[in-house]
Amino acid sequence: MPVESDSELAEILDLETVAVVGCSTSPGKAAHDVPAYLREHGYDVVPVNPFADEIFGRAAYDSLADVEEDVDVVDVFRPSEEVAGIVDEAIERSDVEAVWLQLDITDDEAAARAEDAGLRVVQDKCMKVEHGRLKH
Numbered sequence: 108m109p110v111e112s113d114s115e116l117a118e119i120l121d122l123e124t125v126a127v128v129g130c131s132t133s134p135g136k137a138a139h140d141v142p143a144y145l146r147e148h149g150y151d152v153v154p155v156n157p158f159a160d161e162i163f164g165r166a167a168y169d170s171l172a173d174v175e176e177d178v179d180v181v182d183v184f185r186p187s188e189e190v191a192g193i194v195d196e197a198i199e200r201s202d203v204e205a206v207w208l209q210l211d212i213t214d215d216e217a218a219a220r221a222e223d224a225g226l227r228v229v230q231d232k233c234m235k236v237e238h239g240r241l242k243h
Contacts, residue, residue, distance in 0.1 A: 122179035129184030
């Protein structure tokens with residue numbers, strides 16, 4: 108079952124380390140401004156972008172599989188067509204608790220695979236918007 112209830116969303120928002128796949132170096136883009144907001148609100152944001160050396164003063168990883176730190180939430184800013192591969196990488200990790208697909212990003216088949224593997228999945232919702240709504 109996909110995460111829909113406010114209480115489930117709030118539980119995910121209580122997690123601390125967020126790997127942002129598709130994190131952008133460009134202010135003004137959602138893939139930059141949302142992770143910046145999360146950092147301002149105490150989250151440990153791990154940037155994943157194969158085209159950047161660093162974002163927010165942190166080394167950017169080429170892929171989720173390359174991330175050395177433990178990750179609680181995988182926040183995805185990539186096209187829906189890329190979700191399946193990212194979900195596979197999340198499932199292979201033992202630390203990930205949730206996969207969060209940003210606005211307009213969905214993949215029901217990949218979401219079902221993640222849920223079958225014990226992960227919680229949020230689709231088509233903005234982490235910043237939900238944090239602002241539920242945590243203030």
